[in-house]
Amino acid sequence: MNNINVTPIGVIHSSLKSLDDCPLQGNEGAPEALVEIHAPYAEALQGVQAGNKILVITWLHAADRSVLKCYPRNETTAPYVGVFATRSPDRPNPLGLHPVKVMEVLDGNQLRVHPLEALDGTPVVDIKPDISAR
Amino acid sequence: MNNINVTPIGVIHSSLKSLDDCPLQGNEGAPEALVEIHAPYAEALQGVQAGNKILVITWLHAADRSVLKCYPRNETTAPYVGVFATRSPDRPNPLGLHPVKVMEVLDGNQLRVHPLEALDGTPVVDIKPDISAR
Numbered sequence: 001m002n003n004i005n006v007t008p009i010g011v012i013h014s015s016l017k018s019l020d021d022c023p024l025q026g027n028e029g030a031p032e033a034l035v036e037i038h039a040p041y042a043e044a045l046q047g048v049q050a051g052n053k054i055l056v057i058t059w060l061h062a063a064d065r066s067v068l069k070c071y072p073r074n075e076t077t078a079p080y081v082g083v084f085a086t087r088s089p090d091r092p093n094p095l096g097l098h099p100v101k102v103m104e105v106l107d108g109n110q111l112r113v114h115p116l117e118a119l120d121g122t123p124v125v126d127i128k129p130d131i132s133a134r
Numbered sequence: 135m136n137n138i139n140v141t142p143i144g145v146i147h148s149s150l151k152s153l154d155d156c157p158l159q160g161n162e163g164a165p166e167a168l169v170e171i172h173a174p175y176a177e178a179l180q181g182v183q184a185g186n187k188i189l190v191i192t193w194l195h196a197a198d199r200s201v202l203k204c205y206p207r208n209e210t211t212a213p214y215v216g217v218f219a220t221r222s223p224d225r226p227n228p229l230g231l232h233p234v235k236v237m238e239v240l241d242g243n244q245l246r247v248h249p250l251e252a253l254d255g256t257p258v259v260d261i262k263p264d265i266s267a268r
Contacts (some may be wrong), residue, residue: 004193004257006138006227035216041226042203047215053209054218059138066248068178080179084171084188084261092175093140093259095191095229099266123138125227127218131159132233132266 009044010037010124012058014116018041019062022085023117024073025087030115034106042109045054048127056098057126058118063094096122099130143178144171144258146192148250151229153196158207159221160232164249165183168240169258176243182261184237184239190232197228230256233264 013034016022023030035056037045048054067090072078083091100113111127147168149155150242169190171179182188201224206212217225233245245261 004140004142004259006140009140009226041202044216044218044226046203047213047219048148052219055231057227064180068175071179079181080180084178085181085186085263087262087265092178093191094145095260097189097231097262125138127179128231129219129223131221 006059006124006125007040008059008125009041010035012116012120012122012124014118014120016118017120019119019126022119026100026115028117028118030117032103032112033083033116033118035111035113037109039109045109045127048102048105050102052102053130054100054102055128055129056100056113056116056124057123058090058096058098059094059123060089060118061123062096062119063091063093064087065094067091071083093122095125140259142172142193142257142259143175144169146250146252146254146256148259149215150252150253151254156253160234160249162251164251165265166237166246166248167250167252169245169247171243173243177185179243182236182239182245184236186236187264188236189262190233190247190250190258191262192230192232192251193259194223194230195257196226196253197223197225199226199228201225229259232238232268240251253260
């Protein structure tokens with residue numbers, strides 16, 4: 001199969017303005033953030049409610065797609081392994097998976113969520129219920 | 135942000151040859167499958183081992199990307215909701231998330247995994263450790 005064309009369905013608004021500010025995982029002190037769904041896709045959000053546990057899937061646009069091996073969690077004393085054995089953002093297709101709780105739904109197209117470690121301006125590509133959290 | 139170009143890093147080989155054969159979730163009787171990683175990305179698999187719990191992320195190429203609302207699990211007695219409130223494959227960006235166990239690593243670029251509900255020929259776009267399974 002040839003290349004796949006993914007359309008951003010929304011964007012992250014966050015107080016995290018640089019990569020140095022971002023924790024490695026959401027549960028390591030990440031703040032609340034606002035997930036804004038673009039107007040053509042707002043209808044697809046119906047049924048998502050405060051209290052739901054969801055997976056926000058992002059495109060980590062600041063990542064280096066040429067990286068195939070890395071030190072997990074940037075610890076150079078750890079084994080140097082393939083990126084598919086890690087959660088490094090640097091990988092051929094830098095998809096971010098963020099398990100978060102919906103705190104509030106605003107204006108039918110914005111979700112206030114917690115905790116989210118993604119950078120301000122990160123494109124959102126999908127949202128799913130977090131089945132593993134049930 | 136404009137459209138995003140995702141490159142398939144592998145492909146699913148499965149006994150599931152038609153959508154009618156596919157269970158709705160992997161844990162609903164899905165078979166083993168083989169995840170073949172294309173040669174340029176095989177190095178990124180180093181460190182993935184038999185026994186690991188991983189997330190295989192696919193592109194559900196047979197999905198209908200125009201669908202914004204649906205009946206969850208095709209049950210028309212359920213509320214008609216937005217696709218982001220469901221795990222329906224029909225959605226603007228049909229990414230599939232498959233939590234599986236690695237049964238065996240073959241030839242350095244193939245993973246025998248269980249259970250996987252994706253169709254034979256489904257493109258693979260990413261692999262990550264399944265943190266929620268720890």
